[in-house]
Amino acid sequence: xxxxxARKIDGAKPGSVEEGGDxxxxxxxxxxxxxxxxxxxxxxxxxxxxxxxxxxxxxxxPSVRETLLTALVRTGTxxxxxxxxxxxxSEDVGLRNGVIESLxxxxxxxxxxxxxxxxxxxxxxxxxxxAQLVGKLPHPDRLDLLAGVIDRDPxxxxxxxAVEALMDSGDPAxxxxxxxxxxxxxxDPFVAFSVDAARRLFSGA
Amino acid sequence: xxxxxxxxxxxxxxxxxxxxxxxxxxxxGLSFTEAKRYxxxxxxxxxxxxxxxxxxxxxxxxxxxxASGEELQLLVNRMTVNETxxxxxxxxxxxLVNAALDEVVSGRAPGSRVRIWSAGCATGEEPYxxxxxxxxxxxxxxxxxxxxxxxxxxxxVLARAREGIYEQRSLQAxxxxxxxxxxTRLDDQTWQIMEELRDSIxxxxxxxxxxxxxxxxxxxxxxxxRNLLIYFDDLGRxxxxxxxxxxxxxxxxxxxxHSESMSRMSSxxxxxxxxxxxxxxxxxx
Numbered sequence: 001x002x003x004x005x006a007r008k009i010d011g012a013k014p015g016s017v018e019e020g021g022d023x024x025x026x027x028x029x030x031x032x033x034x035x036x037x038x039x040x041x042x043x044x045x046x047x048x049x050x051x052x053x054x055x056x057x058x059x060x061x062p063s064v065r066e067t068l069l070t071a072l073v074r075t076g077t078x079x080x081x082x083x084x085x086x087x088x089x090s091e092d093v094g095l096r097n098g099v100i101e102s103l104x105x106x107x108x109x110x111x112x113x114x115x116x117x118x119x120x121x122x123x124x125x126x127x128x129x130x131a132q133l134v135g136k137l138p139h140p141d142r143l144d145l146l147a148g149v150i151d152r153d154p155x156x157x158x159x160x161x162a163v164e165a166l167m168d169s170g171d172p173a174x175x176x177x178x179x180x181x182x183x184x185x186x187x188d189p190f191v192a193f194s195v196d197a198a199r200r201l202f203s204g205a
Numbered sequence: 206x207x208x209x210x211x212x213x214x215x216x217x218x219x220x221x222x223x224x225x226x227x228x229x230x231x232x233x234g235l236s237f238t239e240a241k242r243y244x245x246x247x248x249x250x251x252x253x254x255x256x257x258x259x260x261x262x263x264x265x266x267x268x269x270x271x272a273s274g275e276e277l278q279l280l281v282n283r284m285t286v287n288e289t290x291x292x293x294x295x296x297x298x299x300x301l302v303n304a305a306l307d308e309v310v311s312g313r314a315p316g317s318r319v320r321i322w323s324a325g326c327a328t329g330e331e332p333y334x335x336x337x338x339x340x341x342x343x344x345x346x347x348x349x350x351x352x353x354x355x356x357x358x359x360x361x362v363l364a365r366a367r368e369g370i371y372e373q374r375s376l377q378a379x380x381x382x383x384x385x386x387x388x389t390r391l392d393d394q395t396w397q398i399m400e401e402l403r404d405s406i407x408x409x410x411x412x413x414x415x416x417x418x419x420x421x422x423x424x425x426x427x428x429x430x431r432n433l434l435i436y437f438d439d440l441g442r443x444x445x446x447x448x449x450x451x452x453x454x455x456x457x458x459x460x461x462x463h464s465e466s467m468s469r470m471s472s473x474x475x476x477x478x479x480x481x482x483x484x485x486x487x488x489x490x
Contacts (some may be wrong), residue, residue, distance in 0.1 A: 001345040002403040003336055003353060004318075036451065040416050063450060066473050070443050098472065105439045 024051055032061040036197040039064065043071035046079060053083035056095075065095065069102045078110040085114045088129050100133060116141070119149055127158045135165020143169060147177040156185050163194050167201055175202045213462055217246055221261045224460060225249065228265060232360060234414025234445065236438035248283040252276070282359045289330045290355065291371075292378040297460045298334060300481035301427065302343040305458050309426045315348045320425045322452070324413055325433035326355035329366030330375055332406050333398055337387055352423070356411035369398035369410050377395075413445055421429040422452040432462035434470065446471035450487055 026038035033114040035055070042048035049072065056068045074081045087099045103111050111133070118130035127149070159181055164194050166174040178198040185191040217225060225245065226237050237245050249264065256276060258264045268277045269433060292298065294485040310319060323332040332355035337347050357363050372394055376384055411418050413430075414437075428449050434442045449459055450473045459474060460482070467474050467485040474485035 002349060002351050003340070003402070005349045005352075005405055005407070033451070036447075040447070040451075063473055064469060067447050070440070070447055073440055074444070094472070106441070 014110065016092055024048060025163075027055045029080045032064050035059070035061070035064045036067045037189045039067040039071045043074035046075055046077050049075060049077065049079045049083050052080075053087075056087065062151055064096065065098065069098050073102045073105050076110065078113065080116045081106055085118070088118070088126060089123065096129070100129060103133055104136045108137040112137055112141065116145055119145060119153075124155045124158055127153065127155070128161045131158060131161040131165055135162070135168055143171060143174065143177075150177050150181050151184075156188055159185070160190065160194055163198065167198055170201075172202045175199065210474060217242075217249065217261055221265075222246075223241075224265060225261075228268065229284070230441065232277065232414075232442045233412055234267075234283060234437050235281070236441055237278070237284075247279065252280050252283060253291065255279075273364060278360055282361045285359045285362075289327050290375045290378055291330050291334050293330065293334070294463055295378070297429070297431070297482045297484075298338040300479045300484060301335070302338055304479045305427065305484055306339075306343055307345070309456065309458070310345065310349060313349070317349060318352060318424075319349045320352045320354065320454075322354040322356070322422060322425045322429065324356055324411070324428055324430040324449075325358070326357050326363075326366060326408070328362045328371075328375075329355065329398075329406075329408070330371070331355070331429060331431070332366070332408075333369065333387075333402060334400050336405065339381060341383070345426045353406045354409070354425070355406050356413075358410070358412050360410055363408050363410055367403065369403045370395055371398070372396075373473055413448065414441060416448060419448040419452060424453055424454050425452045425457060425459065427458045428453065429460045432461060432465070434465060435462070439470075442470040446473055450474070453487040455487060455489045457487050459487075461485065474475045 023038040025040035026034045027042070029035050029038070030201060039052065039055075042052060052068050052071055052075075056065065056072075059065045059068060069084075072084055082202070084103055089097055090096050090099075100204050103115065114132050115130050118126050119134065121130065122126050131146065131149055134142055143166065146162040147168050150159050150166070153159050153162070162179060163178050165180060175198055178195055181191055182195040222239075222242060222245065229237065249261070253259070253261070253264045254262070256267065258267060266279065269417060271277070286484050306319070310317075310366065313319075320402055321335060323335060326332050332353055336337065336353055339351060355366065357366070371388075376388075376396060384396065387399050387402060389399065390396050409421075413433075430445075434445055437445060446459075446467065450471075453459070458477070459467065468476065473487070477484050477486045
């Protein structure tokens with residue numbers, strides 16, 4: 001028979017004691033596997049947030065990057081959310097997407113204060129990311145903030161991102177807000193399409 | 206591992222329920238929403254009565270601080286209900302022997318090790334199905350030394366898995382000739398899987414949410430983790446995916462359940478579409 005008795009796995013035995021020292025020091029190790037283990041180990045240490053964020057900015061290995069992001073999510077503090085936000089302006093699409101997903105998985109109460117101010121940022125791309133994020137956060141201010149974007153933002157694409165986020169909410173109270181966008185951009189065919197789609201969605205048609 | 210779908214009912218206060226769910230999430234990775242409240246209430250109430258504790262907070266303290274961890278294990282056993290059968294979701298076993306394993310051993314010398322792990326193995330139907338499928342259908346099975354690992358968070362089901370005794374319902378999808386070949390009939394209702402197969406699998410109590418326990422799994426070639434991560438929240442799934450990544454050899458595969466997608470958990474793996482199934486592969490570097 002080709003099946004051999006597997007070597008015993010002992011679930012109670014610590015597996016990483018051989019590393020020794022402070023995981024903060026391994027974050028800069030040349031070996032990606034060791035950096036990944038460091039990020040794993042630092043996921044419950046609020047004092048490690050600055051180091052995790054700094055490494056994230058330089059990290060090129062996708063597996064280490066993912067683990068750094070997961071560690072920051074697991075930390076779950078306002079400081080961790082604040083450390084992630086600056087990466088939203090990164091030119092690296094993978095990092096940006098990872099940061100957006102990570103912020104969505106953190107407590108809304110710590111993410112919203114960091115993200116809501118971005119709804120009025122000078123960079124319209126950043127405002128679009130912020131609208132997407134706000135739309136995903138289970139926070140009581142979410143609908144009011146998105147309505148504010150739709151009523152005031154000068155950039156139609158930012159407004160449409162807010163519309164999409166509002167439609168995801170499924171709340172019929174969003175319909176009058178979406179219809180107001182039609183009045184702000186009467187000649188934009190995509191706005192007309194979005195308003196029509198919202199009417200169909202909220203009427204159940 | 207599966208959970209039932211009880212609905213309604215209430216016993217724990219909202220604050221206690223929240224505290225319980227957070228505690229279980231942190232210690233076990235299991236995630237219970239408000240929809241599972243009645244289910245959680247009932248099991249906590251049962252265990253409180255069993256240990257003679259009247260107040261929920263006292264019980265939570267017992268779970269937190271009991272040195273042996275015995276009560277937490279008993280509660281977890283009650284929170285997880287295990288029902289499966291042999292050759293369930295067979296398309297992935299087809300994929301394993303038709304394509305994935307050939308790719309795993311490509312370039313390896315005959316006689317080298319191949320490690321396969323069934324995570325969340327419940328009462329053992331999955332690892333035994335893998336073993337039988339390999340022996341029956343992988344044409345290179347005699348060229349390699351194959352190690353099979355199986356783990357679960359529930360100590361009771363692991364004991365049953367090691368024992369390998371099954372009723373007709375578990376064997377419903379299995380051809381009669383294979384039952385005759387690999388099982389001994391004990392009575393009208395029960396069959397026991399042959400000793401040689403029982404002895405070939407390492408069954409162990411493992412909490413896949415615990416990085417220290419997961420650190421013991423390294424150099425795995427294929428991980429089966431089907432219909433387990435659906436009970437984890439987003440962060441729990443992401444952490445589990447990261448730990449699977451560390452456990453796997455480069456080019457190793459993860460097999461998830463048919464309703465699960467790694468793309469919604471993690472960006473670490475590359476989806477690979479084979480004729481029989483989609484598997485998730487750890488990149489070479």
